[in-house]
Amino acid sequence: MGKATREAFGEALLELAEAHPELVVLDADLSKSTMTQAFAKKYPKRHLELGIAEQNMIGVAAGLALCGKTPVLTSFACFLIGRLETIRVSAAYNDTNVKLVGTHAGLGIGEDGTSQMGLEDVGAMRSLPHMTILQPADAAETRQAVEWMLAHKGPVYLRLTRQKMDDVHGPDYKFKLGRADVIWEPSPKPKSFQATVFASGGPVPCAVAAAKDLLPRGFNVRVVNAGTLLPFDDDAVARFAADSARLVTVEDHNVTGGLGSAVCEAAAQRGLGVRVVRLGARDFGESATPSQLYDKYGLSAPHVAEACLRNLD
Amino acid sequence: MPAATVAAQDLKTLTKQMRVDIIRMIEAAGSGHPGGSLSIIDTLAVLYTKFLKFDPANPSWEDRDRVILSKGHACPALYTVMAYMGYFPREQLMTLRKLGSPLQGHPDRRFLPGIEASTGSLGQGLSIAIGMAVAAKMDAKDWRTYCILGDGELQEGQVWEALMSAPKFGVGGLTVIVDHNNGQIDGPVSEIMPIESVVEKLSSFGWSVAAIDGHDFAQIEGALSAAKESQRPFAIVAKTVKGKGVSFMENVIDWHGRAPKKEEADRAVAEILRG
Numbered sequence: 001m002g003k004a005t006r007e008a009f010g011e012a013l014l015e016l017a018e019a020h021p022e023l024v025v026l027d028a029d030l031s032k033s034t035m036t037q038a039f040a041k042k043y044p045k046r047h048l049e050l051g052i053a054e055q056n057m058i059g060v061a062a063g064l065a066l067c068g069k070t071p072v073l074t075s076f077a078c079f080l081i082g083r084l085e086t087i088r089v090s091a092a093y094n095d096t097n098v099k100l101v102g103t104h105a106g107l108g109i110g111e112d113g114t115s116q117m118g119l120e121d122v123g124a125m126r127s128l129p130h131m132t133i134l135q136p137a138d139a140a141e142t143r144q145a146v147e148w149m150l151a152h153k154g155p156v157y158l159r160l161t162r163q164k165m166d167d168v169h170g171p172d173y174k175f176k177l178g179r180a181d182v183i184w185e186p187s188p189k190p191k192s193f194q195a196t197v198f199a200s201g202g203p204v205p206c207a208v209a210a211a212k213d214l215l216p217r218g219f220n221v222r223v224v225n226a227g228t229l230l231p232f233d234d235d236a237v238a239r240f241a242a243d244s245a246r247l248v249t250v251e252d253h254n255v256t257g258g259l260g261s262a263v264c265e266a267a268a269q270r271g272l273g274v275r276v277v278r279l280g281a282r283d284f285g286e287s288a289t290p291s292q293l294y295d296k297y298g299l300s301a302p303h304v305a306e307a308c309l310r311n312l313d
Numbered sequence: 314m315p316a317a318t319v320a321a322q323d324l325k326t327l328t329k330q331m332r333v334d335i336i337r338m339i340e341a342a343g344s345g346h347p348g349g350s351l352s353i354i355d356t357l358a359v360l361y362t363k364f365l366k367f368d369p370a371n372p373s374w375e376d377r378d379r380v381i382l383s384k385g386h387a388c389p390a391l392y393t394v395m396a397y398m399g400y401f402p403r404e405q406l407m408t409l410r411k412l413g414s415p416l417q418g419h420p421d422r423r424f425l426p427g428i429e430a431s432t433g434s435l436g437q438g439l440s441i442a443i444g445m446a447v448a449a450k451m452d453a454k455d456w457r458t459y460c461i462l463g464d465g466e467l468q469e470g471q472v473w474e475a476l477m478s479a480p481k482f483g484v485g486g487l488t489v490i491v492d493h494n495n496g497q498i499d500g501p502v503s504e505i506m507p508i509e510s511v512v513e514k515l516s517s518f519g520w521s522v523a524a525i526d527g528h529d530f531a532q533i534e535g536a537l538s539a540a541k542e543s544q545r546p547f548a549i550v551a552k553t554v555k556g557k558g559v560s561f562m563e564n565v566i567d568w569h570g571r572a573p574k575k576e577e578a579d580r581a582v583a584e585i586l587r588g
Contacts, residue, residue, distance in 0.1 A: 024451075048447065048482070056440045056474035063444020066430060067379075069451070071444075086471065089434045090441055094422060 002167040005160040005201075006103040008142035010035025013072065015143075017043055020150050024064055026050060026073040028057045033162075034074035034103045054079050055086045058098070065096035070150055076109070077102030077118025077159055084124050091155050092128045098155050104162040105135075106252030106281070107297055108202040113287040118159075123257015125157045126230050132177070133230040135159040137204040138167045141227055144175035152177075159201060159229075161252075163290045166205040168225060180233040184208045185222040186215055194219040195248050195308035196240035200226040200259045202252035202290070203279070203299040210304035221308050226259055234266035241267060241274040248277045248307045250299055255280035277307040324530050327397070328358045332558045332585045334393045334406055340578035342410040345418070348568040349463060350390040352494040352527070352553035357394045359533040360459060360490075364541070369399035372426035378456050379429045379445050383438020384463035384492060385419035386570070392416050392425075400427045436469025438462065439489065443475055446484035446546075457486045457541070465497030467508045473518075479546040480519030488540040489520070489548040492527065496555035498569050512550050520548045527551025558585050 017023055017039060026048045031037045040047035050057040054075055061071035073080075080087070080102045091098040105118050125133050134149065134156060136142040142160070149156045168183045180198065184207075194214070199207035204225055211221040222244065224236060241247060247267065251259040260278030267274050279298050286293070294300040306312070331354050339345035360380070361367075368374045382391050389409060396403045401415070408414035415425040419433025430441045442460035449456055466472060479487055491511065495502045502508060515522045521543045525532040533551070540547035555569070556562030559581040573581055 045451070050474075050478060053474035053478065055437075055471040056443075056478055059437050059440020059471065059475065060444035060447065060478070062430070063441040063446075064448050065444070066441065067445050067448035067452075069448050085434060086437055086440075089431070090437050094431050094441075 001164045003139045004162060004164045005136050005139070005142045006035045006162060008139035009101065009146055009158070009160055010038055012143045012146035013039045014042065016147060016150055017046070020070060022068060022070045023150060024048065024069045024071045026057050026061050026071055028052055028054050028075050028079070030075050033076070034101065036074055055083045058083055058086045059090045061098045062090040062094055062096045065098050066094065070097055070099070072099040072101060074101040074103065076104045076116060077121045078116060081118060081121035081124050088128055092130050095130050096155060097153055099149055099158065100156070101158045101160065103160040105159045106202055107285045107293040107299070108161050108163045108252050108290045110162070110290040110293065111287050114284045117285045119254050119281050119285065120257065122159065122229055122253050122259070123261070126257060126262070130155055131230060132156045133159065134227060135201045135229055136227050137201065137225045138165050138169055140167065140169045140173050141175060144173070145227065148175055148177060161202050163202060166208070168204055168208060175227070178228045178231045178233055180224045180226045180236040183223050183225045184211055186220050190220040191243070192220070193222050193244040195246045196222045196224060196244040197248040197250060197304060197308065198224050198226050198259060198263050199250045200229060203250045203294065203304070206294060206299055206301045207250055207304050209301035210308065213301060214305050214308060219308065229259060229262060232262040232266060234270065237263055237266035238270050238272060241272045244274070246275045246277060246308070248279065248304065250279040250304050252299060253280055255282055275311070277312055279303060279307055324358060324362070328355055329585055329588070331358060331393045331397065333582050334403065335389045336559070336573060336578050336581045336585070338389055338393070338406040338409045339572045340575065341407045342572060344410060344572050345389055346386040346570045347389070347562060347573065348496055348555040349384060349387040349492065349494060351557045351559065351562065352555050353387050353461060353492045354390040354393070355528050355530065356490055356492070356533050356551055357390050359530055360537060361394045361398050363534060364537050366456065367398070369427070372400065376454065376456050379442070379458045381430050381432065381438045381442045381458070381460045382420055383432050383460055384435065384466055385433035387492070388420045391420065395427055435463065435466040436471040439472055439475040442487060443479050443482065443484060446487040447482050449486050450482070450484055455486070457488065459488045459490065461490045461492060464491055464493045464495060464508060464511070465502050465505070467491065467511065468506045476515065476518045476520070484546055485544045487546045488537070489546070491548065491550045492553055493550050494553040494555035496564065496566055496569055500566055515548045515550070519545070521545045522548045522550060524550045524552065527553035528557055558588060560584060
């Protein structure tokens with residue numbers, strides 16, 4: 001088991017701080033959880049603690065950005081999206097260089113329960129002009145996504161996990177904005193697939209486990225990591241729909257508005273005529289361990305495997 | 314560019330003409346907010362003519378002072394002052410709210426150079442202004458940030474998050490002006506959701522506060538001078554009259570957000586020029 005993407009994010013900030021003198025980090029009383037404490041300790045003059053006041057944090061970040069700083073603000077995904085209108089006007093409409101980092105995404109926060117779970121954030125963020133949405137799957141991808149984010153001019157939403165994640169990328173991995181990468185497929189590559197699974201964030205390891213499990217049962221399944229949710233890799237949907245009997249999406253987010261919607265929109269817009277089976281939350285969550293919740297809410301490997309084989313509706 | 318110097322007498326003449334332009338541009342637009350524009354115009358005129366560092370030929374000049382009109386609906390007043398300061402020709406004021414005009418219904422930095430932040434959703438401007446003031450402090454720059462809030466706007470929770478944070482960051486370069494005209498869309502602020510005692514509230518939040526008559530040029534100038542000297546964030550609570558200068562608009566809530574018809578505008582203009 002590798003690092004949680006929030007941990008990789010905190011390390012990346014430290015690594016990149018010297019190369020980005022304009023980088024300023026803002027927190028709203030969750031820096032211990034969002035992993036910005038090391039940065040705050042090493043660069044106190046470049047860190048602002050705003051207290052439990054996310055709207056003000058977003059606005060202050062927008063003001064810093066309008067004066068040439070590169071502000072990175074953090075909170076739990078659910079608390080950021082609760083301030084959508086401030087994000088919309090102060091950060092996005094003003095076309096600022098604000099980087100919003102939402103951690104503890106989805107059911108993966110576990111025992112803290114529903115009020116702490118960002119389950120609708122991607123759907124809301126995806127409707128904002130000028131926004132870019134990144135959801136890296138492992139430490140290597142997170143490190144490079146943060147590097148890309150700091151170099152990019154414009155608002156970015158980076159969605160990170162509380163839970164530890166498997167390393168799914170090889171040593172040669174190169175982050176490219178807007179690209180959905182194949183992270184696992186049978187070797188040698190078959191001519192056609194029972195399914196291509198688009199996964200993002202927390203459930204990526206579940207998708208890989210499902211594909212590996214299905215191979216000896218005679219089913220070829222490809223797993224694609226959708227690390228960029230906006231702009232979305234519509235071409236990948238078309239490419240993989242061409243050789244797959246179906247597409248499956250799995251995300252730690254409501255099935256409305258996030259990855260599942262993005263894949264359906266691409267498939268419909270391109271007239272692909274492919275079935276898309278969406279896995280994700282369809283309700284609010286509850287308290288339990290993350291793996292128990294992934295089981296109960298249909299994101300774990302057996303659910304992904306089942307979705308590859310039959311329709312769930 | 315150093316601020317132009319305008320004598321008090323000139324300010325009176327100048328703001329009369331500005332009031333006429335505000336009435337005419339809202340009349341031409343067929344919609345807009347005269348009440349709050351007429352209440353803040355005197356302060357804006359003093360700020361731009363006597364205090365602000367800016368260069369209309371280079372609106373993004375790095376060392377300029379920043380103005381955030383958080384009560385964005387009063388933009389007819391801001392646009393008028395900007396036109397007089399040379400940001401764009403006065404004739405353009407008559408394009409307010411029309412397709413393709415840089416003079417949007419609420420300030421939009423995408424379309425009009427010199428607008429520091431797009432505003433209009435009340436409660437958000439002060440946080441942005443604080444971010445700017447913090448940036449200036451981080452870079453040891455001496456340019457200043459001014460933020461204009463409506464009194465009804467103080468009902469927004471984000472404003473109090475922001476007010477709480479500015480003293481912590483020690484941004485002496487930040488000045489807030491509250492346009493205290495006691496009017497909002499649904500009625501008097503004192504009835505809709507009272508904000509008093511706003512001076513005591515701001516003081517207790519750690520701000521230096523001056524309470525002034527927002528239509529008295531000497532008092533406005535005195536308060537802005539005091540703000541400039543202050544080491545702490547400084548708030549000016551400017552007691553104003555909504556619709557100031559037009560008797561049938563003064564303190565009449567209906568004129569918060571409705572445009573005068575031609576006959577009404579003519580009457581208003583005649584009265585302003587007489588007054």
